[in-house]
Amino acid sequence: MRKEIRIAGFGGQGIILAGIVIGKAAALYDGLKAVQTQSYGPEARGGASRTELVLSDEEIDFPKVQSPDILVAMSHEALIKYLDDLKDGGTLIVDPDLILEDEIRPFVEEHNINLYRAPATRTAQEEIGLAIVANIVMIGAITAITKVITEDAARKAVADSVPPGTEKKNFSAFEAGLKMV
Amino acid sequence: MDETKENRFMKYLRRERLPNIFCAGCGIGIVMNTFFNGMEMAEVPLEEVVMASGIGCSSRIPGYVKCDSLHTTHGRPISFATGLKLANPEMNVVVFTGDGDAAAIGGNHLIHSARRNIDITVICINNSIYGMTGGQISPTSPQGSYATTAPYGALENPFDLSRLVTAAGASYVARWTTAHPLQLSKAIKKGLNNKGFSFIEVISQCHTYFGRKNRMGSPIDMLKWMKEESVVKRKADKMDESELEGKIIVGEFHNKPAPELSQINCKLLEDKCTAGKSSAFRSAYQGD
Amino acid sequence: MKTENLFIQGNEASARGAIKAGCRFFGGYPITPSTEVAENIAIFLPKVGGTFIQMEDEIAALGAVIGAVWSGVKAMTATSGPGFSLMQEHIGYAAMTETPLVIVDVQRGSPSTAQPTMASQSDMMQARWGSHGDYEIIALAPSSVQECFDFTVEAFNLAEKYRVPVMVMSDEIVGHMREKITIPEKVDVLARQMPFEGPEEFLPFKAAPDGTSAMPAFGDGYKMHVTGLTHDERGYPDASNPEGHFQLVKRLCDKIRKHTDEISRVKNYYTDDAEIVVLSYGIPTRPSLKAVSMARDQGLKVGFIKLDTVWPFPEKTILEGVGGAKRVVVVEMNLGQIFYEVQRVLSGVKVELLPKIGGEIHLPEEILQKIKLQGGL
Numbered sequence: 001m002r003k004e005i006r007i008a009g010f011g012g013q014g015i016i017l018a019g020i021v022i023g024k025a026a027a028l029y030d031g032l033k034a035v036q037t038q039s040y041g042p043e044a045r046g047g048a049s050r051t052e053l054v055l056s057d058e059e060i061d062f063p064k065v066q067s068p069d070i071l072v073a074m075s076h077e078a079l080i081k082y083l084d085d086l087k088d089g090g091t092l093i094v095d096p097d098l099i100l101e102d103e104i105r106p107f108v109e110e111h112n113i114n115l116y117r118a119p120a121t122r123t124a125q126e127e128i129g130l131a132i133v134a135n136i137v138m139i140g141a142i143t144a145i146t147k148v149i150t151e152d153a154a155r156k157a158v159a160d161s162v163p164p165g166t167e168k169k170n171f172s173a174f175e176a177g178l179k180m181v
Numbered sequence: 182m183d184e185t186k187e188n189r190f191m192k193y194l195r196r197e198r199l200p201n202i203f204c205a206g207c208g209i210g211i212v213m214n215t216f217f218n219g220m221e222m223a224e225v226p227l228e229e230v231v232m233a234s235g236i237g238c239s240s241r242i243p244g245y246v247k248c249d250s251l252h253t254t255h256g257r258p259i260s261f262a263t264g265l266k267l268a269n270p271e272m273n274v275v276v277f278t279g280d281g282d283a284a285a286i287g288g289n290h291l292i293h294s295a296r297r298n299i300d301i302t303v304i305c306i307n308n309s310i311y312g313m314t315g316g317q318i319s320p321t322s323p324q325g326s327y328a329t330t331a332p333y334g335a336l337e338n339p340f341d342l343s344r345l346v347t348a349a350g351a352s353y354v355a356r357w358t359t360a361h362p363l364q365l366s367k368a369i370k371k372g373l374n375n376k377g378f379s380f381i382e383v384i385s386q387c388h389t390y391f392g393r394k395n396r397m398g399s400p401i402d403m404l405k406w407m408k409e410e411s412v413v414k415r416k417a418d419k420m421d422e423s424e425l426e427g428k429i430i431v432g433e434f435h436n437k438p439a440p441e442l443s444q445i446n447c448k449l450l451e452d453k454c455t456a457g458k459s460s461a462f463r464s465a466y467q468g469d
Numbered sequence: 470m471k472t473e474n475l476f477i478q479g480n481e482a483s484a485r486g487a488i489k490a491g492c493r494f495f496g497g498y499p500i501t502p503s504t505e506v507a508e509n510i511a512i513f514l515p516k517v518g519g520t521f522i523q524m525e526d527e528i529a530a531l532g533a534v535i536g537a538v539w540s541g542v543k544a545m546t547a548t549s550g551p552g553f554s555l556m557q558e559h560i561g562y563a564a565m566t567e568t569p570l571v572i573v574d575v576q577r578g579s580p581s582t583a584q585p586t587m588a589s590q591s592d593m594m595q596a597r598w599g600s601h602g603d604y605e606i607i608a609l610a611p612s613s614v615q616e617c618f619d620f621t622v623e624a625f626n627l628a629e630k631y632r633v634p635v636m637v638m639s640d641e642i643v644g645h646m647r648e649k650i651t652i653p654e655k656v657d658v659l660a661r662q663m664p665f666e667g668p669e670e671f672l673p674f675k676a677a678p679d680g681t682s683a684m685p686a687f688g689d690g691y692k693m694h695v696t697g698l699t700h701d702e703r704g705y706p707d708a709s710n711p712e713g714h715f716q717l718v719k720r721l722c723d724k725i726r727k728h729t730d731e732i733s734r735v736k737n738y739y740t741d742d743a744e745i746v747v748l749s750y751g752i753p754t755r756p757s758l759k760a761v762s763m764a765r766d767q768g769l770k771v772g773f774i775k776l777d778t779v780w781p782f783p784e785k786t787i788l789e790g791v792g793g794a795k796r797v798v799v800v801e802m803n804l805g806q807i808f809y810e811v812q813r814v815l816s817g818v819k820v821e822l823l824p825k826i827g828g829e830i831h832l833p834e835e836i837l838q839k840i841k842l843q844g845g846l
Contacts, residue, residue, distance in 0.1 A: 033649070035646055040645070060648075063646055249539075251535075252696035253562065253697065254697060260536070267520045268536070461519045463542070464491060464519075465629070466661050
């Protein structure tokens, strides 16, 4: 089993942290092998942001994502940029409030993409009252939709990745994401 | 040789390395004497002194002194000294350097170490020329002075090193010439006792190159020139620019204690650091 | 502290390895993509009584490291291409003065400023020959986050054993990627040796029979003079003596060259019956091994050699590993550096290069294609 995941959006959404949490959950708590990588641009703020994960039950020889099984898009720009790389029959998770679905509908149909809508940003704002936990909501959604990591491992990884004192809000965010599916 | 007439500082030297390579009449001999004199006045035993130096005539001093010393690369001795001091703050770290070493290739290290106010005493023997390589122009050569690489006279403005280092943040800065051995000894004493970055600039004679190129072919000519042209800072402060042209301003440029880097670092290490020694002290010798 | 499992970047693993190996001083200068080594060790060092300093440039950084080593601590720096270039002067000084130290070079696209956020293996020859003169160093090439930790520990021990600069030739990919690593409670740490002789008898630059020489610290009463000039066994300058210079420089080279077998870490995979051998080091070993197992699945007799130490060049081990193979493919992220070394060692074998620059690793499929392309299998 080798699963390639790409999560992309814009700077400030906590994209990289989402990748780290999923990697930690897989590698430290689910007994899988995991490699997390990320794109580095010269911009300190804003701009595009991207993280990639390879998860496997065997040693990971090639550490980079070639053709993702799962694409998570948290901006329209990221969606358009990376959609072509998604495997036929792959899983696409989008934050529906941040993308224009009409533009991708033909591609989704043509390539048998399983499209899921996870309104992470709206949920974070409305249910948790904190837009910055949208990434944790999305981790919940990814966990529930893809099952690449277990819920229990994801909870543990969230716990040791978020700043002390913010655990409660982040757990609520994670649970809200789980319930989206 | 009559043993009783031997220089009283001979005990500090590596006797087996003598005679030294310096030209007869070179200012370095005076600087070595004044250093040992200042060290005794400061009551710093040589056992507590470690030296670092770069490349050039002045940088050969540590090789003749019976203490631990790093004869390093051109311009960089202060960076080595920074590591020596931070890894063992108990040591009294002294850097011997020259104008080419400290002001040209090593200028950046000089100003940054002054900024850090790290407890190092830098003795910069400024003879306004590259002596070891045969008389090339240096960043402190007076405008119009001659050197092999300034055959028509130096075109550029020279650095005023003591003012530069003061501005950069050193806590003790003084300039004297080799014609002022007593004042120089006192400045070295103060520099060694100062807990912070001390910079002692010594205007010195290179009669072999600077002198010959600039109509002062003997050490005596040059010492006379330095004595006659020197103006103490207090007096110079009251003189105007035209009066000071061609003069050597000597004296204390700055003397104001300030927080020192190795001590600040020890505070950071807090409980790891007792009596000025961090728990890392000589840690390389501990196995697993 | 018990055994720990962490999911961290290679650069953080290097910093953690250094602390475990006893490093208590870091002099550095920020440069992408190595900066996380400095940032992490700046957090760790004060907690173990050690000192971190950010110097004004890389020349000063390595100068401070050398100073700290002579004060009796283990010390390191980390950098990348442009900074590594600036350090070359002091790498030569460290080799000449037999100062043990560790440099982690997180390689990026080169030459000049080039690609700060992209990987390469373009400093491999600079690691070996970057400073002027004849000298030897040791270089290791990690291909995983675990190896970033393990090889940094190893680097400190090798540095102490041979009193030589040791380089961990990491790269942007391995430095920045996160993987699980296991940090053992204790690692083997080689302590610096004090001489048996007292200050009157001790010669700080006399060759030890086994290559390892004792090294007291400044302040221990040995009153050593350490110089980059050609020096005698006492450390005194002796720069105009042709025979003395020959003896010194020959000894500095021989203490590494004659221990190449002891220093070398090379792993062979499926080489026993191999007709083609793929050879690589660092991060491209991962797609290489994948390509080799793909080739095996297709019935091709292909073996793989992974160099964990690149310098001193493990000639004998490579010759043995290649055995009777007819063809060797060298996979590296530059336009050919170690390739020429392999070619030199394997006369009579067809050695081919699969280069790649631009920042990305070779794909397993590319390597497989190269294996098959002219293999005649």
